[in-house]
Amino acid sequence: MSDLSSGKDNFDLGVRLRYVRQNAGLSQRELAKRAGVTNAAISLIENNQSSPSVSSLKKVLDGIPMSLTDFFALETPEENRVFFSASDLVPLASGDVSFRQVGDMRHHNLQILHERYAPGADTGRTMLQHDSEEGGVVIEGEIELTVGDRKSILKAGDAYLFDSRQPHRFRNVGKVDCVIISACTPPYL
């Protein structure tokens, strides 16, 4: 029942593994076979329902193949990087809401995210609140944004900007995915 991914670590092991596995074009079962583990183990890891031992993780990565160094280095892309291909964005979360980050917040004070909300996706009943300033532009779909006591439905081309200390919440009330490009400073997630 525990959520092993919590910890504000900016590093979600499950999401990261799923990302590199899919990037390698492998199914859970196929990777499992190559790695010498079971598909169930990979499923549990990717959903953060278990935290693999380092030796297990090494076996799994050998099946991709990828080194432990490279796997954990994804947490910290190069310091002075300027250009990022789409596949270089760092996944911070996936599922109903997915966040993919540009660059490494260790070396920057501005966080740019590619966000995708599935229909019905919601940042949650408990409103978000953090000491930053954030804004963004809706690219596809629609999103219902609540900030303090104000609420609005934004469509493609609409934008927002507010002080993140105000309680806020994103909810996709539409029928298709909603894509947003957002920025936050200082970085939050």
Place this chain on the structure above:
Amino acid sequence: MSDLSSGKDNFDLGVRLRYVRQNAGLSQRELAKRAGVTNAAISLIENNQSSPSVSSLKKVLDGIPMSLTDFFALETPEENRVFFSASDLVPLASGDVSFRQVGDMRHHNLQILHERYAPGADTGRTMLQHDSEEGGVVIEGEIELTVGDRKSILKAGDAYLFDSRQPHRFRNVGKVDCVIISACTPPYL
């Protein structure tokens, strides 16, 4: 009874953890307290008698503190590094015989090691053999070196050079630690 450190990975998680812990000036118990784990767990990990889950390892490193990225990045020092401080040498083994390597063999064909043999330490009854050429100079203490059917006791200032395909063995028959600076090409350990 399994030796989790095997795997020719050039990366001994237990040795590495012990190294960074001692570098931080912490005892197993003190680190355990800061990390919120038990000293026994740290002992087992450092001796490669258990392979920590990633979440456990993260907790331990938080107590140092050190990030997972940095911990695993030690496996891969910078590619074009020229100068190394003593504390930058990469520990490959510790205990009765300790090996500390200069730089990263991923990018070099010459392996330089700082070796230390405790009194009685021995590379083992089964002779070493590998496809390299190796040599070294004794800095402190004495070492009994057997190569093929020849055997000699080398003292500080003495040196050796031979083809590693010949079976060989190092044994400290003295009463104090023996320190050797060695080189091997292509890299072996």
Place this chain on the structure above:
DNA sequence: CCGGCATGTTAATAAAAATTGACAGCAAGG
């Protein structure tokens, strides 16, 4: 429509790691 075959997920069990609570070694100070 169905059957076949792929996907990812999940409950029960086996295996492995973490904790608890010891133990032995060592150095400093009575």
Place this chain on the structure above:
DNA sequence: CCTTGCTGTCAATTTTTATTAACATGCCGG
């Protein structure tokens, strides 16, 4: 000498992870 406090290690138990063997879903061809 003994005590005190530190170090690291280890066996037995608890807790967590990995495997086994299901199950549900989705897609494609008949």
